[in-house]
Amino acid sequence: MHALAFYLFSAVSLGSAVTVITARNPVHSVFFLILAFFSSAGLFVLLHAEFLAMMLVVVYVGAVAVLFLFVVMMLDIKRPEIKPWFVPKMRILTFSLLWFLAYLTSFVLFAGVTMALALLLVQQLIGRAVDFLTPGLVLVAIILLSFVLAGGLTEFFFKKICRKGWGKIFRAFRQAVPMGTIILAVLAVEALAVTHIWLRPSDSEEVLMAPAPPDMVLPNTHALGQLIYTDYIYVFQAVGLVLLVAMIGAIVLTLRRRPDVKRQNIGAQTRRSREEAVRLAKVEFGQGVGGS
Amino acid sequence: MDIGLNHYLILSALLFFLGLVGVILARKNIITVLMSFELMLLAVNINFVAFSFYLGDLVGQIFVLFILTVSAAEVAIGLAIVMLYFRNRATVDLQDISVMKG
Numbered sequence: 001m002h003a004l005a006f007y008l009f010s011a012v013s014l015g016s017a018v019t020v021i022t023a024r025n026p027v028h029s030v031f032f033l034i035l036a037f038f039s040s041a042g043l044f045v046l047l048h049a050e051f052l053a054m055m056l057v058v059v060y061v062g063a064v065a066v067l068f069l070f071v072v073m074m075l076d077i078k079r080p081e082i083k084p085w086f087v088p089k090m091r092i093l094t095f096s097l098l099w100f101l102a103y104l105t106s107f108v109l110f111a112g113v114t115m116a117l118a119l120l121l122v123q124q125l126i127g128r129a130v131d132f133l134t135p136g137l138v139l140v141a142i143i144l145l146s147f148v149l150a151g152g153l154t155e156f157f158f159k160k161i162c163r164k165g166w167g168k169i170f171r172a173f174r175q176a177v178p179m180g181t182i183i184l185a186v187l188a189v190e191a192l193a194v195t196h197i198w199l200r201p202s203d204s205e206e207v208l209m210a211p212a213p214p215d216m217v218l219p220n221t222h223a224l225g226q227l228i229y230t231d232y233i234y235v236f237q238a239v240g241l242v243l244l245v246a247m248i249g250a251i252v253l254t255l256r257r258r259p260d261v262k263r264q265n266i267g268a269q270t271r272r273s274r275e276e277a278v279r280l281a282k283v284e285f286g287q288g289v290g291g292s
Numbered sequence: 293m294d295i296g297l298n299h300y301l302i303l304s305a306l307l308f309f310l311g312l313v314g315v316i317l318a319r320k321n322i323i324t325v326l327m328s329f330e331l332m333l334l335a336v337n338i339n340f341v342a343f344s345f346y347l348g349d350l351v352g353q354i355f356v357l358f359i360l361t362v363s364a365a366e367v368a369i370g371l372a373i374v375m376l377y378f379r380n381r382a383t384v385d386l387q388d389i390s391v392m393k394g
Contacts, residue, residue, distance in 0.1 A: 017310040017311065030327065047345040048345055075374070
């Protein structure tokens with residue numbers, strides 16, 4: 001039952017996310033963004049975070065999405081022509097996807113086989129099972145080598161099976177491969193570090209910053225309130241300041257004063273003195289006051 | 293099938309990259325860029341809450357609260373800027389916003 005709810009909410013949120021970026025009518029995009037927020041609120045409820053689910057509905061849907069709707073309807077956004085916006089990019093999208101899948105498959109094959117062989121070899125040499133991080137540098141070197149080899153292999157096969165028009169795309173991709181490999185190497189090192197540092201929840205009682213009380217003891221809202229107003233009060237006030245600045249900024253940016261609209265000047269009204277407000281006039285019998 | 297942390301992490305990663313695709317490949321409408329950015333923030337929020345639940349730590353949820361408020365503030369300012377730009381240029385088509393030639 002829990003699994004059904006999770007898959008339902010996540011399918012709806014992913015589907016509506018796809019529709020947000022591919023809808024032709026921008027009002028439809030906003031509607032599906034609202035649907036994504038609602039299904040994510042459902043996911044939050046599944047994760048026992050009811051207060052955050054309500055905050056998502058109230059703040060994101062009730063304020064942010066409505067603001068989007070207002071702006072979309074205020075600006076004269078023309079609906080695009082019949083072809084959707086991503087059709088010219090379709091070739092690059094398919095090509096990127098295929099390239100990425102081929103790269104990933106060949107990388108997994110290379111790295112997996114080499115890693116297993118290396119670990120077996122080290123095990124044979126040392127005579128006992130090795131810790132995961134001990135051949136760490138060797139592993140990183142294997143990963144980098146696998147990336148380069150996988151890239152070369154995929155390009156080789158792609159050149160064999162592709163038609164002529166992909167030459168420019170190939171060149172563009174080849175320019176991005178060195179930087180991409182560097183970034184991927186950094187990510188691989190970080191992933192390795194995470195696997196070594198990650199503590200299981202049962203071991204980590206002393207590193208929890210704010211242990212959550214069980215649900216039956218304290219509701220989620222109460223527990224969050226106990227934390228926000230004590231340990232995180234400074235962050236709370238800072239966020240209030242951020243909201244104040246945002247409010248002032250939005251007003252300052254978009255306030256327009258029309259020159260032909262009469263409005264009150266309260267300061268001038270309260271600065272009025274008796275001398276300019278009251279005038280004593282001696283009036284003859286039968287004559288009006290006259291003059292000003 | 294037991295729903296574990298990995299399920300939520302994969303969902304959050306997929307949502308994040310969908311938002312990223314929307315930000316990078318948007319061509320027609322700057323509002324689409326802002327909405328895809330909101331999708332990315334939503335993915336990060338799901339990530340935080342999933343970790344908060346599976347580690348038993350409430351800090352994740354507090355951080356989500358702050359991400360929520362800061363993103364609301366940023367959307368307000370971003371839309372004010374978009375409206376100002378539209379007042380001056382009468383278009384929000386991303387192809388036409390090329391004064392800086394970036």
